[in-house]
Amino acid sequence: MESIEKLAQKYTHREMIVKHTTLPPFPHYRSELLHCVLKHDQQQDHKLYTLVTALVQLGMDSHDMVDVEEKSSSLKQMRKQQLHVLTGDYLSSKFYQLLSQAGKIGMVKQFSQAICEVNRLKIIWYEKLKSLQYTGEQALQDMIDIRMQLYIPCYQLLQDVTEKDWMKLLRGFTACEVLHNEIKEIKHQTLLQDSFAYRYVLEQGENWQETSVFTTDQWKRFDEQYNVNFCLEQKLKQQWSKLKQDIVQLEDDKLVKPLLSLGQSFASHS
Numbered sequence: 001m002e003s004i005e006k007l008a009q010k011y012t013h014r015e016m017i018v019k020h021t022t023l024p025p026f027p028h029y030r031s032e033l034l035h036c037v038l039k040h041d042q043q044q045d046h047k048l049y050t051l052v053t054a055l056v057q058l059g060m061d062s063h064d065m066v067d068v069e070e071k072s073s074s075l076k077q078m079r080k081q082q083l084h085v086l087t088g089d090y091l092s093s094k095f096y097q098l099l100s101q102a103g104k105i106g107m108v109k110q111f112s113q114a115i116c117e118v119n120r121l122k123i124i125w126y127e128k129l130k131s132l133q134y135t136g137e138q139a140l141q142d143m144i145d146i147r148m149q150l151y152i153p154c155y156q157l158l159q160d161v162t163e164k165d166w167m168k169l170l171r172g173f174t175a176c177e178v179l180h181n182e183i184k185e186i187k188h189q190t191l192l193q194d195s196f197a198y199r200y201v202l203e204q205g206e207n208w209q210e211t212s213v214f215t216t217d218q219w220k221r222f223d224e225q226y227n228v229n230f231c232l233e234q235k236l237k238q239q240w241s242k243l244k245q246d247i248v249q250l251e252d253d254k255l256v257k258p259l260l261s262l263g264q265s266f267a268s269h270s
Contacts, residue, residue: 004031004050011055011094021083024061027054029177030151032262033169040255041160048102049157052095056111057150059091060118110153118149129194136200140178140235143194148174165250169259172243176266179236186229196235197228240266 005026012023031054038046065084099108125142128134148170155166182195204226223229240263247259 004035004047004054007047007051008054008058011091012058014090016083017087017090021080021087022065023087024058024065025181027057027061027147027177029173029180029262030054030057030147030170033173033259034151034154036258036262037161037166037169037255038154038157040252040258041158043157045102045104048098048104049107049154052098053111053150053154055091055098056095056115059088059095060115060150062088062091107153107157110156111150114150114153118146121146121149125194132202134199135203136196136198139194139199140175140196143178143196144171144175147178160252161250161255165246168246169243172239172246173263175239176236176243176263179232179239180266183229183232183236186223186232197232200228200231201226236266 005028008026012026017023031050034053035046035050038049043049062084066081095111096108099105099111121142125146128138128142151170151174152167155161155163158166161169179196182197185195186197201222243263243266244260247256247263250256250259
């Protein structure tokens with residue numbers, strides 16, 4: 001069976017995008033969660049809804065890659081920034097186009113409202129990032145809230161899974177995905193101001209909020225001194241343990257088994 005990420009490549013693997021810009025990480029776990037639940041619920045358009053949600057998420061994430069504080073005025077850098085914007089616009093336009101062509105106008109409205117909520121949360125979040133009192137745990141919870149918003153309206157498409165169970169599953173998989181991605185990013189010694197790790201180290205008394213890129217030696221010192229990677233892996237372990245309990249409580253093997261299988265990548269860090 002073709003994965004949602006593979007289906008999305010029809011839109012993400014355009015020559016201009018592949019050659020001249022970088023896409024944000026694909027929302028793999030949230031997308032496969034949605035696809036799995038919709039398919040189990042025998043939703044006829046399960047692939048369509050999952051695909052358009054992933055595309056608009058990629059579109060918004062592409063916009064987030066634009067560095068508004070970038071001081072470089074080189075033509076190459078300016079074009080790179082412009083392409084992030086254009087890529088985001090292009091992917092978002094496919095969201096509207098695909099739903100409209102399928103006659104799903106009602107869901108266009110629902111997803112549009114979710115997009116507005118994401119933007120509202122991001123405005124509040126950007127203000128919080130300016131504060132040195134903004135903790136790693138607060139940053140993590142806010143990022144989870146932002147990352148799950150586009151998928152919340154999909155509970156209206158479900159019949160066999162309650163809204164309460166959908167929200168538990170969505171929050172659990174989103175939390176694990178955020179932590180899983182951050183663990184991978186840390187291996188490249190990159191800490192962004194919105195990350196748990198960055199804020200966690202600030203909480204320990206380090207004062208390096210002016211930059212988000214460090215040398216390998218600097219990162220090794222932070223990791224050795226504060227056990228940042230270990231802390232992240234422990235948090236992922238806790239989140240995966242809680243998520244497993246929520247999955248098992250569904251008491252439906254046709255849904256429980258594929259969801260547990262989907263989360264096995266989280267278990268490898270536990």
